[in-house]
Amino acid sequence: MPKHFQKLKRITSEYNISKDNKYMKKKLTYKTAKCLCGGVKIKITNKLRHIINCHCSQCMKTHGNYAAYTSCPEDNVTFISKKTLKWYKSSKIAKRGFCSKCGASMFYKRLKSKNISIAAGMFNNPTKLKTYSNIFTKDKMDFYQLDKSLPRFTKYSK
Numbered sequence: 649m650p651k652h653f654q655k656l657k658r659i660t661s662e663y664n665i666s667k668d669n670k671y672m673k674k675k676l677t678y679k680t681a682k683c684l685c686g687g688v689k690i691k692i693t694n695k696l697r698h699i700i701n702c703h704c705s706q707c708m709k710t711h712g713n714y715a716a717y718t719s720c721p722e723d724n725v726t727f728i729s730k731k732t733l734k735w736y737k738s739s740k741i742a743k744r745g746f747c748s749k750c751g752a753s754m755f756y757k758r759l760k761s762k763n764i765s766i767a768a769g770m771f772n773n774p775t776k777l778k779t780y781s782n783i784f785t786k787d788k789m790d791f792y793q794l795d796k797s798l799p800r801f802t803k804y805s806k
Contacts (some may be wrong), residue, residue, distance in 0.1 A: 680728070681770035681778050683752035687732030688745075692766070694724045694762040699768050701798075702756075704784035706738055710746070710753045717756060718777055725764060738778070 679696065682689040697719040727733075732749040745755030752758035756765040770778065781799040782788075794800060 651662050669795060679775075680773055681766060682729075683732070683747040683750050683753075683754055683770065685732070685747060685752075686729070686732055687745045687749045687756075688752070688754055689728040690766070690770075691726045691728055692720055692724055693726070694720065696720050696766075696777060698780040699783045700780055702784055703782060703788040705787050706744075707756075707784075708787070710738075710744055711767070712732035713792075715753070715756070716768040716779065718768050718771075719765045719776075721762055722757070722764045723762070725766075 679692045680689065681692070697714050699718055703714045707710050732747045733745055733754075734748045735743045735745050735759050737743045741760070742756060742758050744753060745757065746753045752767075752770070754767050754770055768775065771777075772785065779795070779798060780795055781801065783801045783804055785800045786802045788794065
């Protein structure tokens, strides 16, 4: 059995797999996240997806490097503070949320999705999240290498 299928089998036994919420942790979680200045603070209840690294050109421009995102249903996010949150429609299909004071790029939201992606760096350690895969790898910059043990996709992962 190929390595990536063995890994997927292990992941499916550890995580709930569904159409919209792939790779969500089974354990009930309660996490908080905030930007650098604290102007945007959130509380997440329930499940977080493990990390997917996005190497698309938009993430490169908004993060200065690839972006490491977790995700959850938007209904699981409660804003404790959003006084400095601004949204930028970055394409016809998505918008990005950032702090207008410190500049932290915090969210990626596909317009027709019920999920919201949250930049993993907004959480404090320990996150107990693991990097699962890399997406938009054909847009990757030349100054870093990808982890060869992780699945790679040229678009969104399946």
